[in-house]
Structure formats: C-alpha cells, structure tokens
Amino acid sequence: MKNASARNLWGDYLDKHLEYAFSHEPKVTRIGNSENEVDEALKLILSGKKRATSHSLLGLQYRKEALPKIGDFTVLTNWKGDAKCILRTVAVRLKPFFSIRESYSKIEGEGDLSLTYWKNKHWDEYTKELEAFGRVPRESMIVVCEYFEKVFER
Numbered sequence: 440m441k442n443a444s445a446r447n448l449w450g451d452y453l454d455k456h457l458e459y460a461f462s463h464e465p466k467v468t469r470i471g472n473s474e475n476e477v478d479e480a481l482k483l484i485l486s487g488k489k490r491a492t493s494h495s496l497l498g499l500q501y502r503k504e505a506l507p508k509i510g511d512f513t514v515l516t517n518w519k520g521d522a523k524c525i526l527r528t529v530a531v532r533l534k535p536f537f538s539i540r541e542s543y544s545k546i547e548g549e550g551d552l553s554l555t556y557w558k559n560k561h562w563d564e565y566t567k568e569l570e571a572f573g574r575v576p577r578e579s580m581i582v583v584c585e586y587f588e589k590v591f592e593r
Contacts, residue, residue: 444468445514448522452591465512465525474518480549481517484589485524489548495565496533496581501560501572507531507585523590531585536561537578546586 440446445467453460470484471477471494483489499506511528536558544557565576 440464440467442514442516442520442522443450444520444522445516448514448525448591449512451508451593452525455591459512462510463543465514467514467516467522469516469518469520471518472567477518481515481523483548484515484526485486485573485592487589490588491546491548491562491584491586493539493547494583494585495568495576496583497572497574498565498568499538499583501569501574506583512590513587522593526587526591527590528552529586529588531583533581536565536576536580536582539582543584 440449445465449465469477470480480489480492494507496506507528508531509528513520513526513528515524515526516522539554539557541554544554545552547557550556550560561574561582565580569576
C-alpha cells in the first residue's frame with residue numbers, strides 16, 4: 440500500500456483482527472468525484488446512513504478493475520487521501536439500471552433517498568464516466584450494486 444495513512448489504519452485493524460492477517464491487501468479509494476461529494480459520502484458512511492455504492496459494469500471493464508466480491512476490504516479516504524475507515528463488502532448484485540428500486544436508493548443513503556434522486560445522480564455520473572470511452576449509459580446497462588459494512592474507523 441503506497442498510502443501511509445491507509446497502511447497505518449489497516450495495521451490498526453489487523454492488530455485487533457488477526458484472523459484477516461492473510462487477507463488480500465485492501466483497495467484504497469474515495470467515493471465521489473469532487474471534494475464536496477467525497478466529504479458528503481464519507482459523512483454518510485461514518486454515520487451509518489450509506490451502506491452501498493454503485494459502479495457501472497462498463498466503467499469497471501474499461502478501467503480494467505475487478506468486480507467487487509464478498510469479503511473484500513476497502514480503506515476509504517477523504518479527498519486529501521487521509522484514511523478514515525475500513526469497509527467490508529457483504530453483497531454484490533448486478534442489475535440493469537432500469538430495475539433499481541427505491542429500497543436500494545435508501546440503502547445507498549444519498550440526497551433525499553428517493554429513486555428519482557438516485558437515478559438522476561447516477562445517470563449523470565455514468566454519462567461523465569463513459570464519455571471518456573466513447574460510450575453512453577443506457578437503461579439496460581448493468582449496475583454493480585456493492586453493499587458494505589463499516590468495520591473500523593479512526
């Protein structure tokens with residue numbers, strides 16, 4: 440792990456959870472594309488309101504990123520890269536965009552928790568993300584719904 444803050448947080452977690460000493464090194468990331476988005480997502484996760492995040496399958500494929508899987512650990516940072524908490528993936532569901540339901544938008548915990556808010560926000564995000572690859576989102580595109588639990592924070 441290049442990020443010293445993330446390495447230290449992961450080490451602190453392992454000190455209390457030796458059963459994960461031989462786990463794969465966690466991914467180090469932030470959720471959001473701007474300082475405000477990252478700070479808001481982090482606040483929602485730390486408070487327990489946000490328990491899921493959504494990736495476009497196409498975006499993951501074009502960036503050659505692996506699908507999240509149950510048991511994966513993620514060290515979540517703020518905009519500056521300071522590690523703030525550790526998440527563990529508890530479920531992954533692949534769903535067409537059109538099939539996302541209001542119950543999922545509530546678990547994702549953003550905005551007014553409505554499906555309308557979720558769809559508008561994510562459509563805009565996926566449009567920007569896929570534009571770099573000459574693609575556009577479609578109602579039938581696959582969304583990777585990653586459910587997580589916060590297992591450690593500092």
